[in-house]
Amino acid sequence: xxxxxxxxxxxVAERNRQFRAQVERRIDGSLTEDxxxxxxxxxxxxxxLHAYMLRVAIPYGTLDSRKMRQLALLAEKWDKxxxxxxxxxxxxxxxxxxxxxPDMLDALAEVDMHAIQTSGNTxxxxxxxxxxxxxxxxxxxxxxxAELLRQWSTDHPEFQFLPRKFKIxxxxxxxxxxxxxxxxxxxxxxxxxxxxxxxxxxGGGLGRTPMIGKVISEFVSQDDLLPYVEAIVSVWNLxxxxxxxxxxxxxxxxxxxxIEDIRARVEERFKVIRPTFSGIDVQLFEDIKAAFAPPSFRxxxxxxxxxxxxxxxxxxxxxxxxxxxxxxxxYAIVQISLKAHGETPGDATAEQMRVMADLAEKYGNDELxxxxxxxxxxxxxxxxxxxxxxxxxxKHGLATANIGLISDIIACPGMDYCALATARSIPxxxxxxxxxxxxxLEHEIGELKIKISGCINACGHHHVGHIGILxxxxxxxxxxxxxxxxxxxxxxxxxxxxxPGFSADEIIPAIERIVDAYLELRTSAEEPFIDTYRRVGxxxxxxxxxxxxxxxxxx
Amino acid sequence: MARAFTxxxxxxxxxxxxxxxxxTADDRWTRDLSEAELIEEEGLANLRLAQAEGQPExxxxxxxxxxxxxxxxxxPTHFREEFRRTGPSNYFHGKQAExx
Numbered sequence: 001x002x003x004x005x006x007x008x009x010x011x012v013a014e015r016n017r018q019f020r021a022q023v024e025r026r027i028d029g030s031l032t033e034d035x036x037x038x039x040x041x042x043x044x045x046x047x048x049l050h051a052y053m054l055r056v057a058i059p060y061g062t063l064d065s066r067k068m069r070q071l072a073l074l075a076e077k078w079d080k081x082x083x084x085x086x087x088x089x090x091x092x093x094x095x096x097x098x099x100x101x102p103d104m105l106d107a108l109a110e111v112d113m114h115a116i117q118t119s120g121n122t123x124x125x126x127x128x129x130x131x132x133x134x135x136x137x138x139x140x141x142x143x144x145x146a147e148l149l150r151q152w153s154t155d156h157p158e159f160q161f162l163p164r165k166f167k168i169x170x171x172x173x174x175x176x177x178x179x180x181x182x183x184x185x186x187x188x189x190x191x192x193x194x195x196x197x198x199x200x201x202x203g204g205g206l207g208r209t210p211m212i213g214k215v216i217s218e219f220v221s222q223d224d225l226l227p228y229v230e231a232i233v234s235v236w237n238l239x240x241x242x243x244x245x246x247x248x249x250x251x252x253x254x255x256x257x258x259i260e261d262i263r264a265r266v267e268e269r270f271k272v273i274r275p276t277f278s279g280i281d282v283q284l285f286e287d288i289k290a291a292f293a294p295p296s297f298r299x300x301x302x303x304x305x306x307x308x309x310x311x312x313x314x315x316x317x318x319x320x321x322x323x324x325x326x327x328x329x330x331y332a333i334v335q336i337s338l339k340a341h342g343e344t345p346g347d348a349t350a351e352q353m354r355v356m357a358d359l360a361e362k363y364g365n366d367e368l369x370x371x372x373x374x375x376x377x378x379x380x381x382x383x384x385x386x387x388x389x390x391x392x393x394x395k396h397g398l399a400t401a402n403i404g405l406i407s408d409i410i411a412c413p414g415m416d417y418c419a420l421a422t423a424r425s426i427p428x429x430x431x432x433x434x435x436x437x438x439x440x441l442e443h444e445i446g447e448l449k450i451k452i453s454g455c456i457n458a459c460g461h462h463h464v465g466h467i468g469i470l471x472x473x474x475x476x477x478x479x480x481x482x483x484x485x486x487x488x489x490x491x492x493x494x495x496x497x498x499x500p501g502f503s504a505d506e507i508i509p510a511i512e513r514i515v516d517a518y519l520e521l522r523t524s525a526e527e528p529f530i531d532t533y534r535r536v537g538x539x540x541x542x543x544x545x546x547x548x549x550x551x552x553x554x555x
Numbered sequence: 556m557a558r559a560f561t562x563x564x565x566x567x568x569x570x571x572x573x574x575x576x577x578x579t580a581d582d583r584w585t586r587d588l589s590e591a592e593l594i595e596e597e598g599l600a601n602l603r604l605a606q607a608e609g610q611p612e613x614x615x616x617x618x619x620x621x622x623x624x625x626x627x628x629x630x631p632t633h634f635r636e637e638f639r640r641t642g643p644s645n646y647f648h649g650k651q652a653e654x655x
Contacts, residue, residue: 027571029612047615049639050649051573080648095648098571344645415635416643424638426645476633 001064001367002147002291004112011155012109015116019043020102027099042122044115045101048419054093054101055118056108060128060146060170061089063368065357070111072353078104083353085338085346087372087410087461088167089127090118094417116154121162123153123233127169129178130371133294134333134379136325140189140196142172144289145225148281152226159233163240164248166233167205174490179372181213181492182206182464184250185232190219197221202232202262203254206458210494211251214259216266224274226281231270235262295365295380297328302383308390315390317443318401323386326379332386334364334378335371336393337400337408341437345411345429346374355396359389372461373410375403406441406448406515407433410461414454414471415478421454423471423478424504428452431508436515445515447528449488464488466530467514468495469507480507484514484541485533496538498545510545517544560597564588564622564629565607566639567614575639575650576614577629578607584614587654588640589628594619 004012019039026036040046044055056071063071071091075083078100079093086092096104108114117124126146133141149168153159159166169183180186186201197219204213220228232250239257241247247256254262308315324333336356339345348356356376360368363385369377381389393399402408409432412418414425429452436442451465455472462468468483480502483495502510517540522532533541565578576584577591585591594600600619607617620636622629631637642649 027612033611033615047568047573049635050575050642051568080646094643095573097573415638416645424644426643430645473635478634 001062002112002143002288008112008151009109012114012116015043015114016102016105016109019105023098023102038120041119042116043101043105044118045096045098046119046419048094048413048417049415050417051095052098052101053417054096054104054115055086056091056093056113056115057118057125058085058089058091058113058370059125059150060132060143061130061370061372062128062132062143063370064366065361065368067111067113068353068357068360068368070107070113072350072357074104074107075353076350077107082347082349084344084413085348085370085374085376087374087412087459088125089130089370089372090125091370092413094413119165121164121166123149123156123159123162123166123168126150126153127167127178127183127372129171129173129176130369130373130377131177131324131333131379132172132369133292133367134326134331135173135175135177136327137173137175138327139174139191140172141292141294142170142178142187142189144285144292145187145189145198146170147288147292148226148285149229151284152230152281158230159237162233162237163242164245166236166250168229176488176490176492177371179461179464179488179492180204181490182210182461182488183213185229186213187225187229192219195221198225200228200232203251203259204492205249205251206461206463207249208246208456208458209252210458210463211255212492212494213251214254216259216263222285223279223282224270227273227277228266228270231266231273234273235265235269239265295367297331297380298382299330300382300384302330305383305386308387312387314394314401315387318390318399319386321401321405321443322403326381328380330383332381332383334381334386334389335403336376336378336398337402338375338398339402339408339433340397340400341402341407341433342430343397344426345409348376352396352398355392355398359392363389373408375408402433402442404447404449405443406436406445406450408449409433410449410451410465412453412455412460414452414460418454420457421471422456422473423454423480425452425454425460425469425471428469428471428480428504428507432511435508435512441515444525445519445529446525447530448515450511451486451488461488462486463494464492465495466533467511469511470501472501474501478504480504480510482507482510482514482545484538485530487530498538498542500546513544514541517541560600561621561632562623562629563594563600563619564591565594565600565603565617566591566620566636567607567617570611570613570615573615578603578617582606586650588622588631588636591622591629593622593624593629
């Protein structure tokens with residue numbers, strides 16, 4: 001785990017001091033809202049439907065118990081006892097009062113955290129694979145480079161007034177769990193002739209105009225990475241459309257100019273920039289890497305785990321679904337679901353945060369991760385500790401065995417909180433989860449990713465959901481459009497729209513018809529939804545969605 | 556053809572708490588939509604909005620929201636305003652908890 005250097009700590013303290021003074025000046029009337037708004041956004045403070053919202057960065061989704069307990073403290077002291085983990089590895093507090101926010105930021109600084117650049121037209125929180133450092137399929141831990149990028153991008157003087165926001169994600173594995181192809185820049189750690197480097201993807205993004213990122217370079221060496229990334233942002237900073245915010249993201253720039261043109265421009269710019277990087281960044285990277293050294297793994301019997309697995313069906317069901325393969329023998333990656341049926345996806349109470357912090361400290365090398373899928377991960381757990389962990393999770397509503405299943409839904413806050421939303425997302429997620437839990441079908445259905453956004457901006461990643469749901473306002477009524485066949489992984493794809501949308505009352509039965517059709521169409525229980533969709537295409541699902549509904553209506 | 560004017564209330568968020576607030580006929584800010592002033596004339600609506608915007612020390616983001624008359628005062632005509640006056644649907648938080 002990286003700890004703030006003196007420089008980091010002083011920088012954050014100074015920013016917090018400045019913001020405290022800005023809040024005071026806003027309250028005493030010396031600053032107008034127009035003057036204050038960009039200042040508060042630079043520090044992650046939004047004004048939403050019912051209240052202010054503070055968005056706190058969790059760089060590359062990594063926390064330790066001390067940080068998690070502090071997040072719990074914020075929830076309890078200045079909010080309503082909970083926090084909401086987002087699809088970009090941030091946590092949002094929905095109810096702070098303006099005058100308390102400087103104290104919240106100071107409390108975050110005590111544990112090396114901040115809310116800087118979680119909003120505005122800057123480089124946002126750098127995200128990473130939530131299995132970083134633990135995954136069996138990993139070439140290298142993506143967190144050191146994510147931390148290097150965090151330091152480079154924070155308050156970077158050239159990149160404080162970009163054409164629009166800019167998001168970077170990193171994966172260290174060929175299996176992409178960080179959605180790198182839907183980011184402005186996606187980095188994939190690769191190995192070539194024994195040398196570790198980066199495949200660089202550019203121009204991905206969701207929102208109004210979804211695009212899958214394109215490869216701009218197959219291999220950039222570690223020494224060249226920072227100047228190369230800087231060259232990309234620099235080229236876009238000049239070319240990016242500032243006349244139309246719907247055309248300002250780099251995905252549009254790449255689309256309009258073509259990837260070859262952008263690549264040529266980046267290479268030209270890189271030649272100019274490269275000599276200005278003296279190698280300090282490479283040295284710094286080595287220091288950062290040392291901070292992320294893997295823990296020492298225990299070599300002991302996992303017999304307790306085997307016994308619990310054989311004798312306790314509830315534990316077995318949880319272990320089958322919520323564990324992932326660890327790179328060390330005898331170890332597992334534990335995924336704690338924040339998607340209990342009927343609850344709000346991604347929400348955790350202060351008490352739950354403390355329970356997870358305690359478990360991480362006691363059993364998990366003091367490490368926690370937040371996934372873009374809005375769950376919490378204990379990355380390093382010896383299998384012999386799993387029964388005890390499961391028992392503790394169960395007591396606190398954290399043992400739902402549904403990772404990757406139909407109720408493990410990504411949902412943005414939607415119109416229950418967000419000022420931009422056009423419809424609600426959370427109640428739709430709650431109803432789908434509750435319905436399929438009642439049907440007892442979710443394990444039978446198997447892997448199926450539903451992702452819901454409450455507006456076209458697509459924070460809920462609906463374009464890349466196997467089933468995507470987009471909530472819109474159609475003539476003053478909530479209406480939900482469905483897409484099928486989206487994919488957020490290394491085989492990323494944007495889903496296809498099924499046709500006309502459904503009302504809030506109709507959307508749950510519509511999802512049921514899609515799932516019923518899949519269960520009919522699949523070759524066997526081994527064929528997941530996305531494979532069936534790719535094999536049979538849209539037509540049978542469309543028929544199930546619309547023709548059946550017409551038949552019912554005619555009855 | 557210009558759209559016919561429909562009745563409005565002036566709404567905003569309170570500067571300190573962020574709460575949804577509405578302008579009353581006697582120039583107060585209330586958290587209860589039923590106490591808001593329902594404005595039936597376009598020129599007056601624009602004037603009242605301008606007056607609200609002149610109070611940056613109290614409120615943020617003032618705008619005109621559609622509302623309909625009722626025995627219990629103005630009522631929202633769009634679901635967004637219904638959520639704003641009530642609070643989120645996933646928890647009993649916000650106005651639904653605080654006003655009753």
